[in-house]
Amino acid sequence: MKLLNPRRWITPRGMQGKIFIGFALVTLLSIVSVTSIVYVNMRDTIKHNAVTSVSDSIRQADESLNIMLQEIDRLNTVVVTNKNTVIDTILSPNEEISYEWFQEQKRISEFLSGLIDYKPYISRIAVVGTNGKVFFTGSPWLDRSFLETPMMKDILRNGSRHAYFKPAGTDDVITVGREIRYDRKAIGVVMVDLNYDFIKKTYGVKPTVDSMLYVLDENNGFVYQSESMPESDAPSVDTIVKVNRQFSGRGVADQVIDGKSYIVVKRQSAYTGWTTLALIPMDSLLSESTKIRNRMIEVSVIVFILILIGSLQMSYRTTIHIQKLKSMMMWVREGNLSFPRTEIKSKDEIGDLYRVFIDMVEDLERLMEGIRISEKKKREAELTALQAQIRPHFLYNSLNTIKYLANLNGVPNIEEVSGSLIELMRSVLGNSNEFLTLREELDYVASYVSIEKYKFMEPVQVVTQIEDDALLKCRVLKLMLQPLVENAIIHGIGQLGQEGFVRIRVYAEQHDLIIEVTDNGKGMTQEEIELLLGEPEKEKNSSRFSGMGVRNVHERIVRMYGEPYGVKLMSEPGRYTKAEIRFPLHNETEISAKEVV
Structure with missing residues (x-):
């Protein structure tokens, strides 16, 4: 038989093939898992950062606008609560193109100008009476035709609450x-126009x-x-x-609008009631992550090939030994x-396995030699055991002969003793079980x-x-019972020299078996009882037979x-x-199962 060529075992079924395939699969799974996790986490991080940035910007813009509108609301409150300059001028009976009218116009214009001085974000402030009187400072021009506009009606309908409008057809004021x-x-309305550039x-x-x-305002007006997106794509x-109606409340959601994926961020102002919607196209947001993903795939392929x-x-180096x-x-x-032994000098587990194998082969050679010697000794021992078996049989045959001769000569006591001794020796020497029935023990x-x-003159x-x-x-x-009866007869009754009585009582108590051996012998002291149960030498002297x-x-x-x-x-x-x-x-079933175990 020739030694096997290691290179023949480079097959998918060989250990080298299994190691290679297993390592390749684990590497591929690891690279794919790591790349996927990194890419998904990067996408989530980009989306989270974009949403956080937009949400914070919208919140800051909303808060800045609210601060500005609160200041304008305070200006409006100053106007509507000024009786001498505003209310009295509106209610004044003076007609246009009169001296008194010019004086009123000058006084209220100076009052309004003083309110908006040094406020470049306000382009106009106007007071319009329901009686047709119009006072304003700033631009654009305003006349009594405003009384018939929907804005005038909405402001009057809104009452003492502030109303916010983006006039139709204008793109430069709020x-x-x-x-x-x-x-x-x-009796009229007061209006402040906020510059739309703000x-x-x-x-x-x-x-x-x-x-x-x-x-969007509360009426879904813009x-x-x-205007950053081309009109065709918006x-x-x-x-x-x-989208504003479907997306109730505030928050963030991914939605498909006109076939494109967007991240929608919504916030509603508690002060103005206006709703801010931010639409972030998913493609442009994740364009950089897509490039990084492609680059990661290219690097992963190169790394995978090198690892293979x-x-x-x-x-190959692992399996050759x-x-x-x-x-x-x-x-x-x-x-x-x-x-022919090819020595393996590697100091790893394979080298240890080689040395153990060589030691095992050497031990096997010694064991084979030992088996040959032990087989020889076994045959000798079998012969000795066969000779030893002859002795008990010879003793049984001799006792049976004594029993037969006692029967022929009419000596029943010798016959009874011989028969009892035969039965006792056969039971003790012939039965190797540790357990037996209570009937057999009796x-x-x-x-x-x-x-x-x-042995005694008086009967027992x-x-x-x-x-x-x-x-x-x-x-x-x-x-279990014979030593107690022996102790009762020899050491209890035998030393009295008179007729003795031994009672064996067997009964059950709950789940226990109780056996009592009572004799009418000389009795024992407590010290003798302790010696009997505690001293080995005393116990040996008290048990002659077994x-x-x-x-x-x-x-x-x-x-x-x-x-x-x-024993008690x-x-x-x-x-x-x-x-x-x-x-x-x-x-019997429980004991048989226990003996099997």
């Missing part, structure tokens, strides 16, 4: 008017060259309209009025532990008692009380189930001793 009343009757300077907001700004008057070339080289290592593994797979006790009763009576036969199917720890004494039983139960389970001793010297075993109730 008129602020108010009714003049005397004795609860309208409006143009105030609303000169241009976020882009082709942006538009409109100021107070101001920018929305019509009806379209602007429709670098990733191809990197994937892996391919060499794979070829060596293929040799081992064929069972050739002695193979059978162990019966076999043990059959052997022990012949063992009585078993089962409150519910269903408890006999409960599973308990193996050899080596598992009272303390051993208690520790096994506590170790498996914890407190309060275990109660005794009174000279009268009795009672050992109580508390154990959880278990059925």
Whole structure:
């Protein structure tokens, strides 16, 4: 078998191809994501800055105009509240072309001129009486024909509130008017014309060259309209009025008007009631961001190509050692532990993997040699185990022979002891399970008692009380009851030299199994009870047969189930001793599942 050529593995299915494709996809996704996020954030920033700039400019223009109109309103208030100069002159019976009329004209003209001196933004102030008297200073000329105009009627209808107008057919003034009343009757109006150049300077907001700004009064009449856009591209008057009606309140919105996308910024003056609409064409606003986006795409393509070339080289250098290592593994797979080893000197994870692999192969060689030695020892151990199995069978056969001879010679006690010993040894040595049923545990006790009763001159009576036969199917720890019965017979009754009595009582208490072993032996003191449960040497002396004494039983139960389970001793010297075993109730299904786990 030849070592594999690493260059054969540069395929889409090979690791180098997967690394290259994966790295390329991640790079492409990263570049597209970053470019998209940067472009979208840049667009949003440009739009936000444009909207903020326009909103602030509109607000400042609105506030500046409100300040100016408030000053004009104060001038109007001064006029309508002046009785001697204004009201008395309007109500005067003097006719034109009279000396008195000239005096009145001069007096009111001087009064009006004094109000607008040093106010270049005011082009005219006029007082027009309903009786046909007209007084003004500034330009243009005004005569009594104004009495029949709609503006005159609107000012009178508006009453004491200030009215704001852009006279039809004029592009150079904004008129602020108010009714003049005397004795609860309208006797005329006062009007101040604001120079329209002030409006143009105030609303000169241009976020882009082709942006538009409109100021509409409460009747949707145009107070101001920018003229920066060619007439053919500008929305019509009806379209602007429709947008104003649809866009209620104030705020910002993206709208399509006549097939073009605009950012619409709207603000309504609380003082004049005029509405300011700013239309910012989206194309011109984002033209620079579009150029930047195209440039970013070009740079991203170049960077992506360079990264692809670098990733191809990197994937090749990364996988070449892996391919060499794979070829060596293929040799081992064929069972050739002695193979041509291409040394990998890299100090990265691949180099570590190579060194671990070589160590593993060397360990494998040693293990193979160890397996050959262990197999030889295993055959020897099997022979030894076979010989060991002969000994228990020989002992069982010998005991059966003694039992048979005792039966032939009519010696029932030897026959009974031999049979009990056979059953007891078969149960202890032949059953490797940790749990058994309570019935089987009681059978162990019966076999043990059959052997022990012949050691005493006086008979030992063992009585078993089962409150519910269903408890006999409960599973308990193996050899849990025999050490307690042994302790009762040998150390309780056996030392008295008289007839003894042992009672085994089994009952259930809630979810626990209780087994009591009570004897009428010599009893124990509290100190002896503590030594029996606490001293290992004492426990060994008290358990002759199995080596598992009272303390051993208690520790096994506590170790498996914890407190309060275990063995509890109660005794009174000279009268009795009672050992109580508390154990959880278990059925055969629960124990079988536990043993499997």
